Amino acid sequence: MHPFFQLLITDPDKAHAKILADCTVSFWLKEALRQLASRDPVDALHDLDLLLNLYEAICDVQLQRTPTPHTRIRTLTDHTDPPTDTLAEALDQFPGEIMIGGTIDRLLIPDLLAVIAEASVSLGWETPLFAPQNEPELCRALDETHHLHFYNGFALEGEFPALEDWLIEHLIPFTRHSTGTSAYQAERVEYRKGLTAPQRLVLDQSGNELVPRDTLIRVLRALKEGQSDDATILLEHAVGPTLAPLPPFRIAQTIPNFHHSGRSPLF
Numbered sequence: 001m002h003p004f005f006q007l008l009i010t011d012p013d014k015a016h017a018k019i020l021a022d023c024t025v026s027f028w029l030k031e032a033l034r035q036l037a038s039r040d041p042v043d044a045l046h047d048l049d050l051l052l053n054l055y056e057a058i059c060d061v062q063l064q065r066t067p068t069p070h071t072r073i074r075t076l077t078d079h080t081d082p083p084t085d086t087l088a089e090a091l092d093q094f095p096g097e098i099m100i101g102g103t104i105d106r107l108l109i110p111d112l113l114a115v116i117a118e119a120s121v122s123l124g125w126e127t128p129l130f131a132p133q134n135e136p137e138l139c140r141a142l143d144e145t146h147h148l149h150f151y152n153g154f155a156l157e158g159e160f161p162a163l164e165d166w167l168i169e170h171l172i173p174f175t176r177h178s179t180g181t182s183a184y185q186a187e188r189v190e191y192r193k194g195l196t197a198p199q200r201l202v203l204d205q206s207g208n209e210l211v212p213r214d215t216l217i218r219v220l221r222a223l224k225e226g227q228s229d230d231a232t233i234l235l236e237h238a239v240g241p242t243l244a245p246l247p248p249f250r251i252a253q254t255i256p257n258f259h260h261s262g263r264s265p266l267f
Helices: 003-010 012-021 027-036 041-062 084-091 106-118 135-141 161-169 213-224 228-239
Strands: 093-100 102-105 148-156 174-178 187-191 199-202 249-252
Touching (some): 003 012, 106 161, 135 148
Antiparallel strands (some): 093 174, 174 187
């Protein structure tokens, strides 16, 4: 069971304090918790259930989905344990942001727009969902470094799985930051064309890269035993390859469009 849910079972008040002390939790939620402290818990549950259904419906409509409202409130006599998988999925959400660079063919833009629409991204923290419908709208996401820059304050484990998989499939470079929580380590994920897999770097709260202590112990042991080559290999594996900076995002016609040019694909 997730540590936070275990804490909810054993000491809900301590869990409440833990949320208020968590720097990754939004100021809005913390203020709401303070105001809810004076409310009847059952009345508050009904209000929260209404609010959850409302904003799920708003998000569904923005993503052109059909809302499916339903209550999550159990009666006081219902002793059925809620599914643990559902609980974990609902909790393991924290801020993540992704910057996309490199050159993408204009023919792939419709597919990219569809993937972005499904990723529940915004152009800033606590801003409306962003689902561009065409190339000019997509360019609104360009930041000062000319990268597509997307945010999600409640990304599942701080990631954008479908979007990242699509970018890797089409060899489009990106950088993703996940803040982590008390239960999850912050990380930076880098992908560049030519890598067989994204490079994952564990970070501390200040954004500094971390190397596992057991790796350093193995390196130290190898050095003491005069095995400098082995120590070098261990360090290179822990640090990973040195990557080029994320290139600016640009759209170009890189794939021959035989349909529009009238040329045969055989010539």
